[in-house]
Amino acid sequence: GWGCGSVVEHLLEDAQSSLADINVSLGIVLRLKNLELAAVGGSDVHVRMLAAPINPSDINMIQGNYGLLPKLPAVGGNEGVGQVEAVGCRVTRLKPGDWVIPANAGLGTWQTEAVFSEKALIQVPNDIPLQSAATLGVNPCTAYRMLVDFEKLKAGDSVIQNASNSGVGQAVIQIAAALGLRTINVVRDRPDIQKLMDRLKDLGAEHVITEEELRKPEAKNLFKNTPQPRLALNCVGGKSSTELLRHLAPGGTMVTYGGMAKQPVTAPVSLLIFKDLKLRGFWLSQWKKDHSPDEFQGLILTLCDLIHRGQLTAPACSEVPLQDYHRALEASMEPFVSSKQILTM
Amino acid sequence: GWGCGSVVEHLLEDAQSSLADINVSLGIVLRLKNLELAAVGGSDVHVRMLAAPINPSDINMIQGNYGLLPKLPAVGGNEGVGQVEAVGCRVTRLKPGDWVIPANAGLGTWQTEAVFSEKALIQVPNDIPLQSAATLGVNPCTAYRMLVDFEKLKAGDSVIQNASNSGVGQAVIQIAAALGLRTINVVRDRPDIQKLMDRLKDLGAEHVITEEELRKPEAKNLFKNTPQPRLALNCVGGKSSTELLRHLAPGGTMVTYGGMAKQPVTAPVSLLIFKDLKLRGFWLSQWKKDHSPDEFQGLILTLCDLIHRGQLTAPACSEVPLQDYHRALEASMEPFVSSKQILTM
Numbered sequence: 001g002w003g004c005g006s007v008v009e010h011l012l013e014d015a016q017s018s019l020a021d022i023n024v025s026l027g028i029v030l031r032l033k034n035l036e037l038a039a040v041g042g043s044d045v046h047v048r049m050l051a052a053p054i055n056p057s058d059i060n061m062i063q064g065n066y067g068l069l070p071k072l073p074a075v076g077g078n079e080g081v082g083q084v085e086a087v088g089c090r091v092t093r094l095k096p097g098d099w100v101i102p103a104n105a106g107l108g109t110w111q112t113e114a115v116f117s118e119k120a121l122i123q124v125p126n127d128i129p130l131q132s133a134a135t136l137g138v139n140p141c142t143a144y145r146m147l148v149d150f151e152k153l154k155a156g157d158s159v160i161q162n163a164s165n166s167g168v169g170q171a172v173i174q175i176a177a178a179l180g181l182r183t184i185n186v187v188r189d190r191p192d193i194q195k196l197m198d199r200l201k202d203l204g205a206e207h208v209i210t211e212e213e214l215r216k217p218e219a220k221n222l223f224k225n226t227p228q229p230r231l232a233l234n235c236v237g238g239k240s241s242t243e244l245l246r247h248l249a250p251g252g253t254m255v256t257y258g259g260m261a262k263q264p265v266t267a268p269v270s271l272l273i274f275k276d277l278k279l280r281g282f283w284l285s286q287w288k289k290d291h292s293p294d295e296f297q298g299l300i301l302t303l304c305d306l307i308h309r310g311q312l313t314a315p316a317c318s319e320v321p322l323q324d325y326h327r328a329l330e331a332s333m334e335p336f337v338s339s340k341q342i343l344t345m
Numbered sequence: 346g347w348g349c350g351s352v353v354e355h356l357l358e359d360a361q362s363s364l365a366d367i368n369v370s371l372g373i374v375l376r377l378k379n380l381e382l383a384a385v386g387g388s389d390v391h392v393r394m395l396a397a398p399i400n401p402s403d404i405n406m407i408q409g410n411y412g413l414l415p416k417l418p419a420v421g422g423n424e425g426v427g428q429v430e431a432v433g434c435r436v437t438r439l440k441p442g443d444w445v446i447p448a449n450a451g452l453g454t455w456q457t458e459a460v461f462s463e464k465a466l467i468q469v470p471n472d473i474p475l476q477s478a479a480t481l482g483v484n485p486c487t488a489y490r491m492l493v494d495f496e497k498l499k500a501g502d503s504v505i506q507n508a509s510n511s512g513v514g515q516a517v518i519q520i521a522a523a524l525g526l527r528t529i530n531v532v533r534d535r536p537d538i539q540k541l542m543d544r545l546k547d548l549g550a551e552h553v554i555t556e557e558e559l560r561k562p563e564a565k566n567l568f569k570n571t572p573q574p575r576l577a578l579n580c581v582g583g584k585s586s587t588e589l590l591r592h593l594a595p596g597g598t599m600v601t602y603g604g605m606a607k608q609p610v611t612a613p614v615s616l617l618i619f620k621d622l623k624l625r626g627f628w629l630s631q632w633k634k635d636h637s638p639d640e641f642q643g644l645i646l647t648l649c650d651l652i653h654r655g656q657l658t659a660p661a662c663s664e665v666p667l668q669d670y671h672r673a674l675e676a677s678m679e680p681f682v683s684s685k686q687i688l689t690m
Contacts (some may be wrong), residue, residue, distance in 0.1 A: 281617030
């Protein structure tokens with residue numbers, strides 16, 4: 001046999017929807033457990049996980065607030081990178097030593113090793129930084145598709161987003177810059193805001209502005225030298241999303257991919273009718289359902305090109321050993337976290 | 346000279362945004378006035394107005410709550426039908442006796458006669474009922490475009506709308522039925538609701554349901570025999586629009602064309618992300634800007650075909666002589682008006 005691996009297992013269905021509740025009940029909802037590895041069948045791949053991040057959507061899934069929920073008990077984590085240890089006799093695309101990431105959400109990446117079906121995995125080049133590989137499969141993919149699929153933008157056009165310091169937000173800044181797009185990045189005010197502004201500008205942000213500043217009349221000055229955006233990317237909802245809408249150019253589109261404020265998107269009727277604004281949503285899992293695995297593989301290679309050229313780096317990460325998952329989960333839910341928690345195996 | 350005509354003139358810019366205010370200040374904001382007719386230039390057309398309705402958007406324009414506002418003083422009314430009395434020497438498309446409607450909003454139809462430029466007018470057949478001609482240029486055009494331009498629907502598909510008893514709402518019911526589409530029509534509860542339900546069903550409505558009934562769990566029964574709608578038409582906003590979104594099929598579109606509740610459209614983040622719902626707006630004036638006069642003329646002829654076939658009738662109308670415009674305006678702003686006020690000249 002292949003011995004046994006450790007997993008962070010999601011046990012109970014009653015995790016509540018507030019972050020406070022889940023903080024309290026984390027010890028009940030999740031536990032570290034040793035599992036026997038399954039035998040490697042002909043179409044299977046034995047993978048040793050290397051690193052797996054904790055994303056907001058992982059938390060939402062544990063809370064039961066997500067469009068796709070696993071049968072419980074389940075292994076947590078939807079993103080991460082592993083190395084192939086061994087392959088079954090009918091596996092053709094992968095060989096030992098290859099790096100792989102999940103083809104779809106729900107794989108369970110918070111484990112030391114596991115046996116997966118070949119088609120549950122997508123290969124990534126193993127010459128990119130480990131943290132880039134571990135954080136490649138969800139956030140940069142989401143950022144790229146939202147920048148490309150909703151509005152036909154050309155070099156010099158601008159994009160506005162909130163939650164600009166999130167994993168997707170940082171990927172948006174970098175991919176937009178690589179595409180010649182200019183970004184207006186809204187962040188929540190916080191202690192040491194200048195440090196955050198400097199860091200996002202280093203990534204390629206043209207403007208970084210707080211939610212409060214964006215609501216002031218002087219925010220119009222932003223558009224003296226930057227064209228009005230035709231694309232807005234919303235991960236917050238509530239007032240923040242209404243403010244993005246107010247700054248969109250006529251005919252523009254706002255794409256919602258998250259709801260951190262836990263409030264609905266609120267759109268003044270006049271902006272829909274007289275400014276012809278369009279409100280859409282994006283969910284990478286739906287995009288994958290609507291596209292072939294080859295198209296997803298192509299997207300991954302496009303992003304790896306950017307990584308190779310130094311145009312796309314991983315967000316600031318804190319590596320935490322898997323057995324300390326409890327600490328990493330708590331850190332990931334602190335307000336104003338500036339680094340992504342990555343579990344290492 | 347051509348003598349003189351009476352107009353309902355909009356004088357002041359300080360009409361406030363609440364209906365109560367405008368009711369009080371109607372006497373100050375609007376007045377009946379005699380105007381000398383301009384000479385008929387080479388490209389001009391002398392028109393004797395026959396009938397012109399009072400639409401909610403006329404009121405919004407007087408209140409200053411509209412995407413297009415005239416320079417004041419201005420003549421009220423954006424829709425209506427007139428008969429050509431005389432034409433200038435360079436006018437080629439029109440001759441005396443022809444019926445005409447405004448090519449665009451802002452013409453000022455609440456007047457007995459006027460001289461317009463030929464290109465401000467669109468011809469309509471003069472063998473359709475007068476009330477149909479007077480109410481053809483805005484509401485049925487809006488209804489048709491919304492049914493056709495946003496989702497590719499085929500016979501048997503369904504559409505959900507609120508404000509189903511409005512001018513647009515009644516046109517939606519009839520045009521949808523003519524296209525083989527099934528409608529779910531939401532109305533506000535009111536005294537004598539059964540009478541309204543019967544009347545809308547007579548027009549071709551498949552279901553008529555109150556806002557309150559739509560919020561109940563039993564509303565799901567609607568979709569036992571009717572497919573979930575991929576198109577929702579929203580003229581209300583607020584809770585009513587959220588409820589339409591909840592009943593849309595995955596991937597469906599809600600088109601907003603009015604905001605009678607004076608509340609923004611509120612969209613739960615999860616419906617945007619996980620159900621891929623799309624929120625759009627429609628404004629006929631923008632459609633006309635984006636399309637040629639010939640395309641508008643084509644739309645009018647399509648609708649006249651439906652009128653000739655008995656598939657599209659005017660909403661229930663109350664005809665009021667122009668000099669009694671004050672009474673007609675007040676009646677048009679009563680809650681639960683079931684007949685459209687039409688000024689006759």
